[in-house]
Amino acid sequence: MFNKRLVREGRPVRRLLFLTVGLGIGIALLAVAQAWFFSRVVAMVFLEGSTLKAVWSPLFMILGIIGLRAVLQWFSEICAHESASYIKTNLRKRLMNHILALGPLYARAERAGELITTAVEGIESLENYFSKYLPQLVLATGIPLLILGFVFPRDWESGLILLLTGPLIPIFMILIGKLAEKKSLQQWRQLSWMSAHFLDVLQGLTTLKVFGKSKAQAQVIERVSDSFRKSTLSVLRIAFLSALMLEFLATISTALVAVAIGLRLVNGTITYDTGLFLLLLAPEFYTPLRTLGLNFHAGLSGVNAAARIFVILDLPLVNELDGNDHNKVLSSDFQICFQQVSLTYREGELPALKEINLSINRGEKIALVGPSGGGKTSIAQLLLRFMKPSAGQVLVNGASLNTISAEKWREQIAYVPQNPHLFTGSIAENILIGRPAARFEEVVRAAQDALANEFILTLPDAYRTFLGEGGARLSGGQAQRIALARAFLKDAPLLILDEATSNLDLESEYLVQKALKRLLQERTAIIIAHRLETIYQADRILVIDQGQIAEEGSHEELLKMQGLYYQLLNNYRGESQ
Known part of the structure; x- marks a missing residue:
């Protein structure tokens, strides 16, 4: 779900987006370092009989890494939020200016509630696309490759398992996403319809009261709300199914790595600290893929909203100039x-x-x-x-x-x-x-x-x-x-x-x-x-x-x-x- 036009909206804040991705890569490298020091400490204590004094330095290193990861995560979220906020503000300003430039004839032909939903809820739904989904899309490609670079030199068999099972997660995500796309678009349309209808009822409340139709409209609103509820639940069901499949695949794949490492530990073909290091890296390999799957549905909502936003922005303006601006407007004798x-x-x-x-x-x-x-x-x-x-x-x-x-x-x-x-x-x-x-x-x-x-x-x-x-x-x-x-x-x-x-x-x-x-x-x-x-x-x-x-x-x-x-x-x- 890579929307080229939405990505182009991120050009003014591409440095912040690149920084978000860079911080994510940094967090992944720290996770590798943390796994390495942890595996060494465990091996030194349980296999080599080292005392607390001997492992004090690596324990401090682990503590420092955990703190540094938290700081980088905090900065990463700030950068992602700032970039998304700038894009939302800029897009909302352009959208409102364009609607104003289109003039009252366009506004009269559209349902006011639907335009309000697009300008408010539609723009807000882009938050997760830019702050979570888009950076995670890059990290889901970069971090697994980075981890494979540490795994393959130490154990090609574990690296091969990760390489073969890793693509299953995005494949299932795409398959489920095809179903989710239709349901998410339906949910967005139901929300727009509900907002537009509710505003119509509020604006025409006097007429409804005079003609005794207010209760009937309350029932209509109830039906529209129930339809939106069903659409939302159908999207949530797909989201839960997607999360279940992603967690299941990641767990089974990690278990395969663990079994393969365990068998080689028994046979003595791999050292304990290396095996533990590889086992700790396996979840880190699947984490960005799982996170991408979890953010997929939030990103999908942003794409569906953006489709409507871009339809409005693509409407030609009546007030565009034909040639040079003529300044002699209504002179003394016009x-x-x-x-x-x-x-x-x-x-x-x-x-x-x-x-x-x-x-x-x-x-x-x-x-x-x-x-x-x-x-x-x-x-x-x-x-x-x-x-x-x-x-x-x-x-x-x-x-x-x-x-x-x-x-x-x-x-x-x-x-x-x-x-x-x-x-x-x-x-x-x-x-x-x-x-x-x-x-x-x-x-x-x-x-x-x-x-x-x-x-x-x-x-x-x-x-x-x-x-x-x-x-x-x-x-x-x-x-x-x-x-x-x-x-x-x-x-x-x-x-x-x-x-x-x-x-x-x-x-x-x-x-x-x-x-x-x-x-x-x-x-x-x-x-x-x-x-x-x-x-x-x-x-x-x-x-x-x-x-x-x-x-x-x-x-x-x-x-x-x-x-x-x-x-x-x-x-x-x-x-x-």
């Missing part, structure tokens, strides 16, 4: 152009956008309306650089948007979505997401502009009030005004509003609309809305239907056409009455 832009989310699906041609000048307010699923949000996703066009290109001041780094580009954009996410933390911290370096006075001013200051001051700790996950302590309108405060604080030249006033009560909508009027001043804006009151102030209205611009013009011009916009307006007025 223009954004869509040229024959088409977008398909997945192969085989109908295109979300079809050959869109659109020009947005500085200071313009462009409203996007149309039936749900028509492609309005897809235009916003392209502007936010969450994806690339399948065909055509988006230009900024004549340069392709793909030549601008996503980080620089998004610095120029303030985004207010339909359901803004509020993070666990204080209200001030949530507003500071707009511009982390802002002073507290600027935060307060942004909240005042967003008409949020008044309700914030009524909270127990005002701007220091701690919000739970998702801003559970705030109403929808209050959360939306916090999002508007972020946009005011960021003070970006391009504003994207995605259904910013939907799902609000009349009072909240009035306050949000009032704040939006301030926010829209002297800014270029893309406004996506179902509530048509939001778009009356737009300079141009684009009616998007089935991925195409069906109609374009001002509110009055579109009414005169009596087309799709006219129908949408009548339908909306009918629903409002």
Whole structure:
């Protein structure tokens, strides 16, 4: 189970890994020396009748060797742990950065619980692979050969027994490992599924309670947990079987060496101290092979987790630059152009956008309306650089948007979505997401502009009030005004509003609309809305239907056409009455 890609992850700490292996070799050499001194002491005392004074020096040597082995073992474990910790930290950082770079569209398509398990449990499972399995893989080859180098010159028959029986352990380990690989992969999938399902239940607990399905979901969790339990037990059964076989083979092989040495001792063809020395070396010959077998299953879990990690890391990024980084982002007089832009989310699906041609000048307010699923949000996703066009290109001041780094580009954009996410933390911290370096006075001013200051001051700790996950302590309108405060604080030249006033009560909508009027001043804006009151102030209205611009013009011009916009307006007025 030698995973080349995982091994490449260890290159930055290869010195620590080599040191771990070197210390293991040193421990093996000390074991040989310990066996030699011990066999000499026993021979001197029981055969030669030596006194305690005569063997005092070799006894001290044995004691020193035992202490030195303990010290080297301690350093070896520290080196192994440090190398594994560095690799885990580096890999987790890359994984999280890659998931963030893939953007919200990827995250929405995946189960959050499964991603969390991969980033946490998956990375942690690599600990044993790098700290135990990988060094032991080298030691399981090096130490037996080293011991054979001491055995063969003294007794070729014992060396031959070790040489013939030694490979049986890795052979059986590989055979059992084939069965364990499938079971271990199944266990990892069950763990990911259980974590994802449990998180889904927690996030949807309100809905489950309202519809009386919480007990039913508890039973589902029980079934999923039981399935994971069975998978874990099946892996443990294989692990115990593997340990039994390895111990059995090592014991039988050591017994063969002992019998062969005993017969030659009786015949007088080998000296006692040499026979005892060889007998003491036999367990040391099999120990690294047995240890490798014991660590095999832990390493297998790391390999299975790594497979999922590398699948994510191999996903292409949307935000990779095409050519040199273009620095002229939204100058004092800028223009954004869509040229024959088409977008398909997945192969085989109908295109979300079809050959869109659109020009947005500085200071313009462009409203996007149309039936749900028509492609309005897809235009916003392209502007936010969450994806690339399948065909055509988006230009900024004549340069392709793909030549601008996503980080620089998004610095120029303030985004207010339909359901803004509020993070666990204080209200001030949530507003500071707009511009982390802002002073507290600027935060307060942004909240005042967003008409949020008044309700914030009524909270127990005002701007220091701690919000739970998702801003559970705030109403929808209050959360939306916090999002508007972020946009005011960021003070970006391009504003994207995605259904910013939907799902609000009349009072909240009035306050949000009032704040939006301030926010829209002297800014270029893309406004996506179902509530048509939001778009009356737009300079141009684009009616998007089935991925195409069906109609374009001002509110009055579109009414005169009596087309799709006219129908949408009548339908909306009918629903409002």
